[in-house]
Amino acid sequence: MRRVAVTGIGIIAATGVGRERVWEALTAGRSGISRIEDFDTSNLKTNIAGVCRDFRPEEFFDERELTRLDRVSQLSIAATCMATREAGLTNGQLDSYEAGVYLGTGFGGQSSIEEFCGAFFSNGKGRRSAIAIPKSMYNASSSNIAIRFKTRGPNITFTTACSSGANAIGQAFHLIRYGHAERMIAGGVDAPITPVVMEAWKEMRVLSTKNEPPERACKPFSANRDGFVLAEGAGIVVLEDLETAKNRGARIYAEVLGYGSTADASHITFPDPEGEAHAITRALKDAGVDAKEIDYINAHGTATKLNDASETEAIKRVFGSRAYEVPINSIKSMIGHSMGAAGAIEFIATVLALDSQTIPPTINFEEPDPQCDLDYVTEGARELGRSTPMKVAISNSFGFGGNNAVLVVRAGVQ
Amino acid sequence: MTREAAESIEDAVKSIIIAELRVDHSQLGPTTHLMKDLGADSLDALNIALRLEERFRIKIPDDAIPRFLTVGDIVNGVNEHLSAQ
Numbered sequence: 001m002r003r004v005a006v007t008g009i010g011i012i013a014a015t016g017v018g019r020e021r022v023w024e025a026l027t028a029g030r031s032g033i034s035r036i037e038d039f040d041t042s043n044l045k046t047n048i049a050g051v052c053r054d055f056r057p058e059e060f061f062d063e064r065e066l067t068r069l070d071r072v073s074q075l076s077i078a079a080t081c082m083a084t085r086e087a088g089l090t091n092g093q094l095d096s097y098e099a100g101v102y103l104g105t106g107f108g109g110q111s112s113i114e115e116f117c118g119a120f121f122s123n124g125k126g127r128r129s130a131i132a133i134p135k136s137m138y139n140a141s142s143s144n145i146a147i148r149f150k151t152r153g154p155n156i157t158f159t160t161a162c163s164s165g166a167n168a169i170g171q172a173f174h175l176i177r178y179g180h181a182e183r184m185i186a187g188g189v190d191a192p193i194t195p196v197v198m199e200a201w202k203e204m205r206v207l208s209t210k211n212e213p214p215e216r217a218c219k220p221f222s223a224n225r226d227g228f229v230l231a232e233g234a235g236i237v238v239l240e241d242l243e244t245a246k247n248r249g250a251r252i253y254a255e256v257l258g259y260g261s262t263a264d265a266s267h268i269t270f271p272d273p274e275g276e277a278h279a280i281t282r283a284l285k286d287a288g289v290d291a292k293e294i295d296y297i298n299a300h301g302t303a304t305k306l307n308d309a310s311e312t313e314a315i316k317r318v319f320g321s322r323a324y325e326v327p328i329n330s331i332k333s334m335i336g337h338s339m340g341a342a343g344a345i346e347f348i349a350t351v352l353a354l355d356s357q358t359i360p361p362t363i364n365f366e367e368p369d370p371q372c373d374l375d376y377v378t379e380g381a382r383e384l385g386r387s388t389p390m391k392v393a394i395s396n397s398f399g400f401g402g403n404n405a406v407l408v409v410r411a412g413v414q
Numbered sequence: 415m416t417r418e419a420a421e422s423i424e425d426a427v428k429s430i431i432i433a434e435l436r437v438d439h440s441q442l443g444p445t446t447h448l449m450k451d452l453g454a455d456s457l458d459a460l461n462i463a464l465r466l467e468e469r470f471r472i473k474i475p476d477d478a479i480p481r482f483l484t485v486g487d488i489v490n491g492v493n494e495h496l497s498a499q
Contacts, residue, residue, distance in 0.1 A: 062436070063436040064435065064436040067434075067436070068457075128464055128468075129461065129464070130457060130460030130461045130463070130464055131457050131460070131461060134457065
């Protein structure tokens, strides 16, 4: 059984582009949530989102490529550029049947499909396109990564709503662990901030309507939380067989230890703490670590009434009285909920927390909720002392559909 | 067809190609090959056909598209469709 290392990180989020900028903002407790400016929001109750304002596609693509790639593919490729560059991999090293792409997305090329639908329903007035299918299909991003980086191994898109990115990373981890690939580009991406998606979420009444000020809207675990803030983004990691990574002198951020995946099998949107708790215990078993070894939990923490209470209950079921001692945070308080990207971005945040021994805060916590009574790191970023270093952490991702995925990570290489 | 009308068809075809392929006007001559010279692929050809259909209000049959290889081919093709209508 191979061990699996994280050797490259690429991230685009509402708080910035690139590992350093995103991490600086998260540890400073700075929100990236802002007013939506790209379309009319006057009929919506929510007019804020986690838009990646610092992402400049023209820095990565020429004009022609921009017309051929939906924003979701642009985010994916750009984040992969960063991750592979950081991993010190040349295209020659990726041009192999031993390298593949596992990517999660909840919405795929949503903008392109909306554009085409607009033309379709406009009685011939709208601008039609011959490339709406290749731009909008769910596997466009992972395929475009393969085309760009020449990875010829397994190339699969996972779509499990909010846990898509975490499942993609977990599956890629197992693929390398069991010898089916040497190196994987894995992660999640979504670009769902569109008029139709915003309207659809509005009807479900799960988005925060605390528009003013935008950066204060998302309040995970706080009694006055009123829903999540929709976001876009991409989180990509390079996972490698540890020995290969060591032999080529790669910087090793962390080791992936375990992955657990379960289905609630109860309700399409209502979370079940039992399914979530089992995802955690399965991940711990897969990692071969005991619950008492977990030093930090990166929560799913959406800031919906239901999720935060259910997740808290799941953590209590697994960790017992120790649940009160493990620091837990939700970076969604700052970057919003980037759907299929969230699990991957939060996995990266977990890796960076271990790497820097710093836990970013859960911001906007204002009122204690009796159902959410754990340590959510609400006082600001927490730096761990040398006497009590964080060694092992988990990242939770729980998706609509009852699709749960949990990843276990260990700092550096032991 | 008047010389002006023929020129305006050629200009319109060229401006569609320029917009779709993001190329410069100076790159386009009658024998310029869309694939070999401008790096277009079959998806670009389909989008160019769509724009031609919209612009000239014509219906381009499926089997005509693979024959649209050069700027001259396209201009001639559009002329044929227009005169057949």
